[in-house]
Amino acid sequence: MFHMFKSGACLTRDVGVGWRSVATSLNYDRIRRLVHGILAGDRGALSRAITLVESTKREHHLESREILSQVLYETARKDTVPPKTFRVGITGPPGAGKSTLIEALGKHLTAQNKKVGVLAIDPSSAVSGGSLLGDKTRMMDLSTSPNAFIRPSPTRGVLGGVSAYTFDVLCLTEAAGFDITLIETVGVGQSETVVGDIADVLCLVVPPGGGDQLQGIKKGIVEVADLVAVNKADGPFLHAARNTAKDYRDALHLLRPRSDDWTPEVVLVSAIENKSIDKLWEKLEEFQKVMNKKGIIEARRRHRRSEWLWSQLKEELITCVIQEEPLVHALLEKLRAKVILGEMTPRAAAEEIVQQMIKK
Numbered sequence: 001m002f003h004m005f006k007s008g009a010c011l012t013r014d015v016g017v018g019w020r021s022v023a024t025s026l027n028y029d030r031i032r033r034l035v036h037g038i039l040a041g042d043r044g045a046l047s048r049a050i051t052l053v054e055s056t057k058r059e060h061h062l063e064s065r066e067i068l069s070q071v072l073y074e075t076a077r078k079d080t081v082p083p084k085t086f087r088v089g090i091t092g093p094p095g096a097g098k099s100t101l102i103e104a105l106g107k108h109l110t111a112q113n114k115k116v117g118v119l120a121i122d123p124s125s126a127v128s129g130g131s132l133l134g135d136k137t138r139m140m141d142l143s144t145s146p147n148a149f150i151r152p153s154p155t156r157g158v159l160g161g162v163s164a165y166t167f168d169v170l171c172l173t174e175a176a177g178f179d180i181t182l183i184e185t186v187g188v189g190q191s192e193t194v195v196g197d198i199a200d201v202l203c204l205v206v207p208p209g210g211g212d213q214l215q216g217i218k219k220g221i222v223e224v225a226d227l228v229a230v231n232k233a234d235g236p237f238l239h240a241a242r243n244t245a246k247d248y249r250d251a252l253h254l255l256r257p258r259s260d261d262w263t264p265e266v267v268l269v270s271a272i273e274n275k276s277i278d279k280l281w282e283k284l285e286e287f288q289k290v291m292n293k294k295g296i297i298e299a300r301r302r303h304r305r306s307e308w309l310w311s312q313l314k315e316e317l318i319t320c321v322i323q324e325e326p327l328v329h330a331l332l333e334k335l336r337a338k339v340i341l342g343e344m345t346p347r348a349a350a351e352e353i354v355q356q357m358i359k360k
């Protein structure tokens, strides 16, 4: 069923030692069990595999790589064009009701026997060790559904950057049969770009606001949103929510749509009262249908994978080759003084270092 295991010998990173060839003794029994489990849709196996992806231990990192390679071998064979999986990015300011909306949307989908994964991208954790998204224990109802898989954000920086990490986790959840993935992030700083990179569709969730509704929400997020959900359209907030929806419709009208095939829309919802969640899903599905018909989702995914290869390669080269290379350190010491004193430009110094490395 599975392709051959790679040999135990491989080139890997050993933190503080540099690149070297090591005869690894990976736990192949565990790898085999987890791969079987994931492909059979076992949530426990999926959780354990993700923990290996998150781990900074070298052997865990290698095990997760082996698991991913076997899992991808299987899923790639069954992959269809257009893809049957759908990656929905949910972003918005803190307190907009993203988690409540994800729970409502998740329940709407699991009730239809759809399998839903929920992932969180938390840029704050990588930088400060804190967590913007907090723990996701709020999605209590959804987490008890066998059709749902909820994974809280990592609590520390992960090797290779947030998008590379989330992409690995996404591959695993999809391999376990969770065809719809809701990817949540707080719309601040870089995070919406990351979720925009990973998701097929980006839904911006905003609360009703008085006066300047777009205040505090960066224009950049609105520009990349495919849908805007104005949440909390209930009780005393209903009137304000309607006004906010109008403001967003006007704002979107002035912006050039991201794609000629889709004009972003604004939907009024109430996550708490479960109002118009079906309408929101209809819109998301419509987006999926329109974009898949033109092959746009698959084309975007392919393009991104290729882009990530470059960014990962650069990152790996910097962290594993350049920073570990004694020659680079020696040259850096020598040339840094010249650069600081203005005797040499940083570009010339960098070129000199690279030339010396190539000659070596």
Ligand SMILES: Nc1nc2c(ncn2[C@@H]2O[C@H](COP(=O)(O)OP(=O)(O)OP(=O)(O)O)[C@@H](O)[C@H]2O)c(=O)[nH]1
Residues within 6 Å of the ligand: 092, 093, 094, 095, 096, 097, 098, 099, 100, 101, 132, 133, 134, 186, 231, 232, 233, 234, 237, 269, 270, 271, 272, 273
């Ligand atoms: N009235 C009303 N309140 C809501 C609705 N959805 C969420 N809330 C409330 O808004 C607050 C924030 O909701 P969350 O779901 O935690 O919002 P969030 O965007 O995930 O917040 P962060 O995790 O801080 O980014 C909570 O007190 C919710 O009960 C809604 O549809 N109507």
